[in-house]
Amino acid sequence: xxxxxxxxxxxxxxxxxxxxxxxxxxxDRILSARLQGxxxxxxxxxxxxxxxxxxKDNAEVNSxxxxxVALSLVLAILSGVFFFAGGNLLLVVFIITLSALFFIVAAxxxxxxxxxxxxxxxxxxxxxxxxxxxxxxxxxxMVTGSFNVSSVFELAxxxxxxxxxxxxxxxxxxxxxxxKSPFDLSYSHHAHxxxxxxxxTEMSGKTLAMVEVMHWYETxxxxxxxxxxxxxxxxVAALAAVGAVxxxxxxxxxxxxxxxxxxxxxxxxxxxxxxxxxxxxxIFLFLWLRQPIV
Amino acid sequence: xxxxVKSPWLIHYDASSCNGCDIEVLACLxxxxxxxxxxxxNTGNPKHADIFLVTGSVNERNSKVVQxxxxxxxxxxxxxxxxxxxxxxGIFKECYNTLGGVDVAIPVDVYxxxxxxxxxxIIDAVVTGLGVLEEKRAAVAEGRIEAPALPQTxxxxxxxxxxxxxxxxALAETQSGWATRERSPQ
Numbered sequence: 001x002x003x004x005x006x007x008x009x010x011x012x013x014x015x016x017x018x019x020x021x022x023x024x025x026x027x028d029r030i031l032s033a034r035l036q037g038x039x040x041x042x043x044x045x046x047x048x049x050x051x052x053x054x055x056k057d058n059a060e061v062n063s064x065x066x067x068x069v070a071l072s073l074v075l076a077i078l079s080g081v082f083f084f085a086g087g088n089l090l091l092v093v094f095i096i097t098l099s100a101l102f103f104i105v106a107a108x109x110x111x112x113x114x115x116x117x118x119x120x121x122x123x124x125x126x127x128x129x130x131x132x133x134x135x136x137x138x139x140x141x142m143v144t145g146s147f148n149v150s151s152v153f154e155l156a157x158x159x160x161x162x163x164x165x166x167x168x169x170x171x172x173x174x175x176x177x178x179x180k181s182p183f184d185l186s187y188s189h190h191a192h193x194x195x196x197x198x199x200x201t202e203m204s205g206k207t208l209a210m211v212e213v214m215h216w217y218e219t220x221x222x223x224x225x226x227x228x229x230x231x232x233x234x235x236v237a238a239l240a241a242v243g244a245v246x247x248x249x250x251x252x253x254x255x256x257x258x259x260x261x262x263x264x265x266x267x268x269x270x271x272x273x274x275x276x277x278x279x280x281x282x283i284f285l286f287l288w289l290r291q292p293i294v
Numbered sequence: 295x296x297x298x299v300k301s302p303w304l305i306h307y308d309a310s311s312c313n314g315c316d317i318e319v320l321a322c323l324x325x326x327x328x329x330x331x332x333x334x335x336n337t338g339n340p341k342h343a344d345i346f347l348v349t350g351s352v353n354e355r356n357s358k359v360v361q362x363x364x365x366x367x368x369x370x371x372x373x374x375x376x377x378x379x380x381x382x383x384g385i386f387k388e389c390y391n392t393l394g395g396v397d398v399a400i401p402v403d404v405y406x407x408x409x410x411x412x413x414x415x416i417i418d419a420v421v422t423g424l425g426v427l428e429e430k431r432a433a434v435a436e437g438r439i440e441a442p443a444l445p446q447t448x449x450x451x452x453x454x455x456x457x458x459x460x461x462x463x464a465l466a467e468t469q470s471g472w473a474t475r476e477r478s479p480q
């Protein structure tokens with residue numbers, strides 16, 4: 001990650017990512033509506049939602065919640081900037097996790113029962129996807145020999161060729177990160193009632209607008225992780241990566257509309273089982289096929 | 295058309311309704327009527343909501359709840375009384391246990407009668423409410439809005455039509471004979 005790449009990523013990601021994220025969110029709502037036999041909102045509906053929230057009156061229960069949510073947003077942006085600048089993947093993972101933790105702390109700071117339950121459900125979600133995300137970084141290092149995201153451009157073939165099971169594991173926990181059924185226990189994408197949107201119970205107006213924008217940035221970052229597995233040192237890679245990202249996101253929308261929400265025990269159990277089976281099997285196969293046993 | 299009008303989130307409360315109007319409100323979310331076309335989302339959180347859909351003739355207990363929900367909503371906000379019970383008490387107007395309409399507890403912006411109110415009428419009422427919401431948004435933006443003082447939590451004593459008066463009038467009318475019967479004062 002050079003200074004030039006950092007500045008380019010800073011400007012590019014900060015400005016372009018919410019545009020892309022808003023567009024993806026709009027497409028998501030329209031496609032979900034069509035799958036349910038409805039027409040769906042206009043494409044720019046997420047933008048109208050954010051503008052409306054910014055125009056609402058201010059009623060914060062304490063002075064900390066808005067600060068924690070703003071911090072959460074800034075860290076999510078920083079994580080994306082580091083990722084798209086070709087920086088250290090482990091740093092990217094830790095910063096986005098810190099962003100998630102500040103979001104949880106924001107909910108706890110209100111001392112509201114629904115917010116506290118919502119925060120606890122969010123904690124279980126973080127526990128479910130964290131192992132896979134960190135092991136994805138381990139797999140990355142094993143193949144490329146470096147923690148830097150930019151080293152993926154020096155590969156002769158994409159990561160998915162060496163780590164296909166880890167890619168499957170990543171797409172599995174992507175459902176949790178993107179807040180889609182069956183794993184939308186906290187701040188569900190489509191449900192708006194007490195328990196599943198509980199973490200945002202006391203968030204309103206500008207704070208809620210910041211949360212929505214943060215999700216746009218996060219969506220672009222997570223789809224970047226998916227693209228990381230498809231990119232290698234060739235011009236064709238760009239097209240292949242975009243195509244793969246579109247396919248994966250359409251799959252997520254399809255899964256979202258076909259599955260009911262599971263209990264947190266099932267989410268935790270199954271995400272850990274999938275994580276450890278995929279990772280152990282893949283690393284074993286990788287070491288066995290690439291290097292001598294002894 | 296500002297973004298406030300393009301993204302109206304609503305919260306729905308059943309204030310002693312028979313659930314007929316509530317079912318029709320939820321029917322609006324189904325593929326047949328699909329109010330999400332207008333950006334409408336049914337949220338359970340008053341802090342996230344712009345429009346308050348109330349059904350049912352209010353009673354002493356839930357008049358306090360209705361006032362709570364109303365005061366937790368952030369400006370600009372609009373109240374729509376769905377169904378004749380929420381407008382004026384409907385067929386339960388003279389009952390001892392209802393207060394007759396949601397406007398005894400909170401200021402109502404749109405009255406939408408019906409028993410049960412049709413989804414088309416609910417959508418029409420919401421669209422009318424959006425016009426009011428737009429005016430209020432302009433007022434909030436200019437700093438002109440003040441939260442209206444809520445009436446004192448109403449009790450049965452505040453009711454405009456009480457059962458005793460109605461019964462006395464009906465008795466007098468019966469005793470005066472069918473031939474000379476006039477319309478009862480309402």
